[in-house]
Amino acid sequence: SxxxxxxxxxxxxxxxxxxxxxxxxxxxxxxxxxxxxxxxxxxxxxxxxxxxxxxxxxxxxxxxxxxxxxxxxxxxxxxxxxxxxxxxxxxxxxxxxxxxxxxxxxxxxxxxxxxxxxxxxxxxxxxTPENWTSSLPHRTQVVYTPDYSYILHRIRARPGTNIIEAGAGSGSFTHASARAVYSGLPSTEGGELSVSASKRRKLGKVWSFEFHEQRHEKLVKEIQDHGLEGVVQITHRDVCEDGFLVNEESPKADAIFLDLPAPWLALPHLSRSGPPAKEEKEDAESNGMDSSKGKPFVSPLNPTVPVHLCTFSPCIEQVQRTVSVMRHLGWTDISMVEVAQKRIEVRRERVGIDNGQQRGIQATPANVDEALARLKEVEGNFQTFHGQEPTGETTKPKKVKREQNPNNRETIMESLVERKVYKEGRLVHKTEPDVKTHTSYLVFAILPVQWTAEDEEKVRAKWAIKV
Ligand code: SAM
Structure with missing residues (x-):
């Protein structure tokens, strides 16, 4: 390929x-x-x-x-x-x-x-995922670079990781996570080393789900055009209803990212041993969770590692509901983060004529009018400077070194001609006013590896622990 x-x-x-x-x-x-x-x-x-x-x-x-x-x-x-x-x-x-x-x-x-x-x-x-995110055709709200870089780091996405992603939307997160988990190699012939589907999973894969038909179709086409079919598998699916298995096969996910309006409805499918037991079911349903469908449960999670999850929700009410269901289902280390990005623009700022308070700062005039106005002002300063002292005595003009007196006529003329004073302008930084402050709340949680009575027995037998 x-x-x-x-x-x-x-x-x-x-x-x-x-x-x-x-x-x-x-x-x-x-x-x-x-x-x-x-x-x-x-x-x-x-x-x-x-x-x-x-x-x-x-x-x-x-x-x-x-x-x-x-x-x-x-x-x-x-x-x-x-x-x-x-x-x-x-x-x-x-x-x-x-x-x-x-x-x-x-x-x-x-x-x-x-x-x-x-x-x-x-x-x-x-x-790159970054310039794709800022130029892609928007079909939905998208996850931007400051959020996804932090999310991918927190859910420990790295080469070889299997990530579940739902919903895929415009594919912004999809591209970023594909790069994060990819661990393939190009062949000497210039194509990618071909690997079987099962081996592909070991090399890291994004298991992506989207229930909106047109969005699903567009993303499938995009992933093909971008040569990412080997790394991203997109399934047309309502994950809250039908879970995360693909052709009855488990993605064996190590990490999960949910960008859905109601992530708490998808959580019962992301379990190690199926939705909650009968006595807990009423509780679960009152929290808005789906009940199991009577089939033997196959977990979409990797059974051998703690699974890292992130949900992405704009409202705090969604967060509360998600966290409540997470606790109920045994997720641990639950925490919430909001990424507030500030882009800082650093540049040299043009400043006006020195009025005695801003010593040493001169800027190149923006146009001829400004240059003339400044010259006039300088001529005025020049005369006052060389004029009479308040006592009325005529004094010799004070000797002021050229570089110490930015209002010196020669200095100004030099700056106007050579336009070099601009480079000495005051360095300022400003945050951009148009930066969006709130995108979404990120809820992180970890589902530990399941520990059964059998596992306990095995360990005790191995280490000869007696209770
Ligand atoms: N993370 C995406 C990105 O970076 O481009 C944007 C996701 S968009 C905000 C949410 C998507 O979730 C929508 O495209 C919507 O169709 C999809 N969606 C909502 N509920 C879903 C469900 N139950 N199953 C699958 N997809 C769902």
Whole structure:
């Protein structure tokens, strides 16, 4: 199978693989690069990324090293417009019409737009879960990088881990967890070493569940396009109703992430020995839990390790209900965390003219008016400075070293000409006002390995412990 660019990006952008077109900070477009356009009927230019910074034919991007800065193409990229024109012409030819007369002077709209917009540049980046999260097509609310990096660390996701994830939604967490658990290797032929399904589990896998049909379909397609089928298995399922087995097989999960509106309804399925016993059942149902379906219970959990779980809920009421059911079902080490991300922007700030309080700080004027206003003010300062003392006695101008007096005319002129004082601006940092403060509450818990009377007996026999 092909190598996923998320797992083995290689040194250059390759045909038929996802790349991220980075336009500017916080603006990126994911694109599968194709040297040919399937719908193009042999038109030579193939696909084109049209952006507000210009047009970028895929052919000019394929083969470039990741991180390249690429200038907008100056070639005529109105391919689609012309293609449509060609198609129309062919159709009308077939119908016996003379299309050329009909369309004379009618330049396709897209051609006009793309030809005039060839001025900017982009950076070509390999896909990562982080830039995929900030550029993916949203079908639901998604889990963002600050949350998922913390979650994956707390649930101990690492190469070889089997993770259950529900619901998959837009696949943001899916991609991050796929990278975290992946432990495969590329073969010398350039593809991935093929492994059987059962061995795959040992190499780490994401067992993903989604009950919304269209979202499920879209994610299946995305996972295929991104070469992640070997690592992510998506099942169309209501997990609160039908649990987490896949074709009657247990994922043997070491870790679980639930991003569901009612995670407490899914918890009884995530047990080691089935839903609560009869006398506890009423209690459980009053907490909103599902009752068992009468089939012999197969646990979806790895029986040999403590299982780490995280639930992701926006409201504290959901948290309370989840925690109550967790306690009931024997989960331990229950704790709640809220990740409050702050992005700190560090830059040099332009500051106004020195008014005597901010010694030594000068900024480059923003425009000619500001420069003139500053000069005028400086001329005024200059005269006062060299004028009369309040006593009326004429004094010699005080000797002030140039570098000590930022209002010195020469210093100002120098700064205006050389524009270097800007670099000495005051270093400030600010948190961005638009940062979202609350995403969700993260509830963590651990389900210990089951310890039966038999296990106790075995250990006692082994160590000859007498009670
Ligand atoms: N974690 C996802 C991401 O990072 O893109 C977003 C998950 S979205 C908030 C919640 C998803 O859970 C929705 O797509 C919804 O259809 C799905 N869902 C809700 N209840 C479900 C259930 N009982 N079984 C399976 N999926 C469910």
């Amino acid at each position: 092909k190598l996923s660019p998320f797992l083995h990006a290689g040194p250059v952008a390759t045909d038929d693989n996802l790349s991220i077109i980075h336009l500017k900070r916080d603006l990126q477009t994911p694109t599968i690069l194709r040297s040919y356009d399937k719908d193009d009927e042999g038109y030579s230019e193939g696909k084109v990324v049209n952006t507000r910074f210009g047009s970028f034919p895929h052919k000019t991007l394929i083969g470039l090293p990741w991180g390249s800065q690429v200038r907008a193409s100056r070639v005529d990229t109105g391919s689609r417009g012309r293609r449509q024109e060609k198609k129309k012409k062919r159709k009308s030819d077939e119908a016996g019409l003379d299309a050329s007369k009909e369309e004379a002077g009618d330049t396709p709209k897209e051609e006009k737009e793309t030809v005039t917009a060839s001025s900017g540049f982009i950076h070509l980046l390999p896909p």
